[in-house]
Amino acid sequence: MNAFQLAWKNISGNAFRNGVVSLCALLLSAFALFTTLVMRGAETSLRLTIDRLGADIVVVPEGSEAKIESALLMGIPARFWMPEENLHKLSAVQGVDVVSPQLYLATLTGAECCSVSDMFMIAYDPGSDFTVQPWLKGEMGNGLRLGEVVGGNYISATDGEQNIQVYGYLVTLKENLEPTGTGLDQTMFLTFDTAYDIASKSKSQAKSTLVIPPDSISAALIKVAPGNDPHAVAIEIMQNVPGVTPIESSDLFQSYRKQMTGLLKSILVILSVTWGLSVVLIGLVFSMAANERRKELGVLRALGATRRFVFQSLLAEASLLAFFGGATGLAVAGLAIFLFRKLIMVSLDIPFLLPSPVSLLVQIGVGLLLALFSVNLAALFPAFKISRQDPAVAMRE
Amino acid sequence: MITLDEVTKTYPLGKGSSVPAIRGVNLEISQGEFVLIVGRSGSGKTTLLNLAAGLTQPTSGKVMIDGTNLWDLTDQQQSFLRSQRIGFVFQFPSLLPTLTVLENVILPTMFSSKQEAAQAHDRATGLLQKVGLADKLAAYPRQLSAGQQQRVVIARALMNQPLMLLADEPTSNLDEKTELEIMDLFHDLHASMGITIVMVTHMRQLVSYGTRAVEMANGQIVNNRASYEVPHN
Numbered sequence: 222m223n224a225f226q227l228a229w230k231n232i233s234g235n236a237f238r239n240g241v242v243s244l245c246a247l248l249l250s251a252f253a254l255f256t257t258l259v260m261r262g263a264e265t266s267l268r269l270t271i272d273r274l275g276a277d278i279v280v281v282p283e284g285s286e287a288k289i290e291s292a293l294l295m296g297i298p299a300r301f302w303m304p305e306e307n308l309h310k311l312s313a314v315q316g317v318d319v320v321s322p323q324l325y326l327a328t329l330t331g332a333e334c335c336s337v338s339d340m341f342m343i344a345y346d347p348g349s350d351f352t353v354q355p356w357l358k359g360e361m362g363n364g365l366r367l368g369e370v371v372g373g374n375y376i377s378a379t380d381g382e383q384n385i386q387v388y389g390y391l392v393t394l395k396e397n398l399e400p401t402g403t404g405l406d407q408t409m410f411l412t413f414d415t416a417y418d419i420a421s422k423s424k425s426q427a428k429s430t431l432v433i434p435p436d437s438i439s440a441a442l443i444k445v446a447p448g449n450d451p452h453a454v455a456i457e458i459m460q461n462v463p464g465v466t467p468i469e470s471s472d473l474f475q476s477y478r479k480q481m482t483g484l485l486k487s488i489l490v491i492l493s494v495t496w497g498l499s500v501v502l503i504g505l506v507f508s509m510a511a512n513e514r515r516k517e518l519g520v521l522r523a524l525g526a527t528r529r530f531v532f533q534s535l536l537a538e539a540s541l542l543a544f545f546g547g548a549t550g551l552a553v554a555g556l557a558i559f560l561f562r563k564l565i566m567v568s569l570d571i572p573f574l575l576p577s578p579v580s581l582l583v584q585i586g587v588g589l590l591l592a593l594f595s596v597n598l599a600a601l602f603p604a605f606k607i608s609r610q611d612p613a614v615a616m617r618e
Numbered sequence: 619m620i621t622l623d624e625v626t627k628t629y630p631l632g633k634g635s636s637v638p639a640i641r642g643v644n645l646e647i648s649q650g651e652f653v654l655i656v657g658r659s660g661s662g663k664t665t666l667l668n669l670a671a672g673l674t675q676p677t678s679g680k681v682m683i684d685g686t687n688l689w690d691l692t693d694q695q696q697s698f699l700r701s702q703r704i705g706f707v708f709q710f711p712s713l714l715p716t717l718t719v720l721e722n723v724i725l726p727t728m729f730s731s732k733q734e735a736a737q738a739h740d741r742a743t744g745l746l747q748k749v750g751l752a753d754k755l756a757a758y759p760r761q762l763s764a765g766q767q768q769r770v771v772i773a774r775a776l777m778n779q780p781l782m783l784l785a786d787e788p789t790s791n792l793d794e795k796t797e798l799e800i801m802d803l804f805h806d807l808h809a810s811m812g813i814t815i816v817m818v819t820h821m822r823q824l825v826s827y828g829t830r831a832v833e834m835a836n837g838q839i840v841n842n843r844a845s846y847e848v849p850h851n
Contacts, residue, residue, distance in 0.1 A: 222721065222728055230716045520712045523673055525701020525729030525778075528693050613665070613674035616708065 224530060228537035238510040239542055245499040246546030246592040251554035252495060254588040256488045258558050259565060261584070262576060263481055266402035270294065271470045273398070273405055275352035276321075276442035277451040279468045280311060280458060286466055289325075289440065290474050295566075296373075296404030298327030298341040302437040303465060310462045311441055316449035317458075321349040324416055325439035328387050329429055340376075341408045342387075344416035351444055353410050360396055367418060369393045370411045374400035385409075389426025390419045402566075402575075443467070496595060503539075503599035511535065511607040518607055519615030532608035539600035540593055547592030551585050619782065619814060620647040620670050625679035627665050627837075639665040641837040642679070649781070652808045652815045654825050657834035663818040664709075664786050666834065670816065671704055671784050672696050701729035705775030709787035711767055713759040719746065719770050720755040726777045738777070745773035749803060765796035772803060782814035783807070789819070801827050 232239055270293055281289050282303040292299035311320045324344035345353050347364050354364050357371065365371065370385070370392045377394070378384055384391040392415065400406055411419075420431040443458075445451045455467040511518070518531050526534075558565065562575065576584065607615075627640040640662045647653055647670075655663045668674045669681055672688040681688045683703065688696055705726075706712075713722045723742040746752055749769040751762075759767055768788060775783055785804070789797040805827050808815050817828065825831045833841035 222724060224728075227728070230714075230721070233716055516710060516712070517714060519673075520706075520708065520714075522697070523671065523700065523706045523708075524726045524774075525697050527697040527729075530697075530729070611674050613668035616673075616710070617664075 224534045225537050228534050228541055231534075232538050232541050235510050235513075238506050241506045242503050242539070242542040242596060243546030243549070245503050246543045246596055247550035247553070249496060249499055249550065249595055250547040250588040250592040251550035252492055253591050254551050254554040254584055255558060256485075256492060257584050257587065258554070258576065258581075260481065260485050260488070261580070262402060263477075265576065266294075267474050267477065269399075269401040270403045270405055271473055273352070273401060274442070274470060274473070275355075277445040277470055278443040278455055278458070279470070279473065280307070280441040280443060280462070280465050281439070281468065283464050283466050286468060287476065289468070290476060292325060292341055292404055294403045294474060294477060296341050296407035298339055299325050299439075300327065301325065301439055302434050303439070305436045305438050307462055307465060308438070308441060311443060311458065314454065314457045314461050316446055316454035317443055318446035318449075319349060319351050319444040321351055321442045321444075322346050322413075322438035323440045323442060324413065324433060326416060326431065326433070329427070341404060342370075342411060342416070343408055344411050344413050346413050350442075352442055356398075357396070365395065365410075365412050365415070367412070367414050369395045369415065370409045371396045371398060372410070373398050373404075373406035373408045375406045376409060388419050388423035388429075388431045390422050392419075500595055500599040503596055504602060507535075507539065507600045508603040508606075511603045515607065515610070515615040519610075519612040522612035523616070528608045532604050535604035535607065536597055536600055539596045539604070543592045543596035544589065546596075547589045550592070551588045554588075555581075555585070619649050619684060620816075621645070621680075621682040621685075622666070622669065623680040623682065625669055625676045625681060627662075627669060627674065628677045638837055640669065640676075643837075643839055645670075645832065645839060645842070647782075647814065647816060649814055650812050651830055652804075652828040653817070653830045653832060654828040655816065655818045655832045655834060656820065656822055656825060659820060661834040662837040663820070663834050665837075667784055667786050667816065667818050671706070672700060697729065701726060701778055703781045705778070705780035705783045707768070707771050707775050707783060707785035707788045709790050711759065711764070711791075712771055713767055713774075715759055717758075718755065719751065719757050719759070719762070722759070722770055723774045723777055726774060730778045742773070742777060745776055746770070749773045763796075765792050765799065768792065768796075768800055769803070772800070772807075776807070776813075780813070782816065785815065785817040787818055787820065789821075789824070 274293070279289065282301050285299070285301040288299040288301055291297040305322065308320050308322055311317055326342040326344060328340040328342065330339040347354060353371075357364050368391070372394050374397055376385075376397060383393045385394055392409070392411065398405065416433065420433045423429070423431040443454070445454050451469050451471070455469050458465065458467040521531060559575065575581075622643050622645040625640055625643045626638065628636045628638045630636045643666065645666070655666060657663050665674070669676055672681065675689060683699065688699070691699065714725065717725065720739075720742055723745060724738050727738040743752070743755065746755060749772055751766060751769055751773070754762060754766065759770070762770065783804075789800050792800060801824060804815060804817065807813055815828070830844055831841070832839055
């Protein structure tokens, strides 16, 4: 038998201590994993969305900033328009390399002529697009033809078919994009031609017509010429193109970032308070448990155990309890996040993407380390104090 | 073997006051003796035993085992010496409740370099057989009577083949019949193994089991003579 095996045997001997310490470790690790998964998941989603967007600057009609963020992040369909002639003005701005227009559309809500309800659709111009097409060519070898769409990760056609009915018009789902955890997962991408074709045929085939105002676009994506600062270009746009708001990709989702920062601060405060209270509580419980076992520890010293052995043995017990409590907490938190991720997105109003297995393992490891560190820190003083005690005094009390 | 040289032990009571438990005691115990330390409660018997084992530090004076001052040693050296040379039998139930009888007996080998695991298992089984508990190897302490528990403690005390056994009121919680059985066991161990035994007891009638009786009162040795010279009541 060694110190670890002895500790293993001993942890079965004090249900109260084990319960409290394990529960604290469980709460700490679960809370830590929940926080890091949600916050990192949200951050990853934002980053992926910006990457997917692929533009240095997004230009939208003045006052539509919040709408585009909601559309891209939460999949809430947005409808806003600006004159198409803005494209020429934008092209003329110094530092602009490429300008590509997009149309933001939505399917009807609960209409028989649509197999999907209230879904966000982004139409792009294949002639100038530099964001969707490169990806399509990489995945499919060519761009989309008339009547074809690519969908976000959650878009699927019914029962193995490839067709989705939109405004009574059957579009063919060619491919699905990788998940982002944002509204893009519930968005369909199509060409201008398809969008206009749907709009034209919707007049006779749909319950309501898909309206695309003439000579209008929803947004313009801008690629800045090499060597130019996107911020300086955005200022140029503001000064030279009236009625629009340029949003640098680094500034995109600022309101969500602020919301997340606020949320993170609140969570960190709660986590810190929980951590502090847990450490104090575990320390008290360990002190009580160690006091109850004074005689037993005195006997061990009489049998030849060194102070160090007693100290290590108590910390080994703490580590075992932290490990089991922590592992349970991580499993509970992981499962809860997996099962309720959509509810979390809605209730916290943030995007969320499950991390990769490697990232998940790292975060689980961090959660376990936090539990081990906290419990050992709490047990440190009681273990040290009891190990230094005179064995004769320990056995007498 | 054990020498106490002008040993004093004082316990602090707080607010600067203290109470003397042992006052200038000189005692020498040789190999092969069976010494009974007798005296009333509070006379300092248990403190004397703890001092002899290095379980508490003297306020002044020296405690020596085979010429080595215990308190010149590091904690590690002192602990190792205890594990190699001394076996303890306590007054209170001292078995670890979460370990089986066999595991309790094997426990001291954790702190000693004397035995391999397989050897330890065989020796522990043999010792439990010797104390009449060969059928209780897998039992837990709570499943044993007080007398059986004390037998396990004696087996544990012998596990590392110590040169001496220190016993603190080992029969005080036992009924008369069990008390006699345990004392017979100590007597047999002394007779058959030649092990040195130092036993604290407040029962003068047990003095006849030993070779020498040391009587204490008020923290001092008031009598130190051969057992046969001591009146039994």
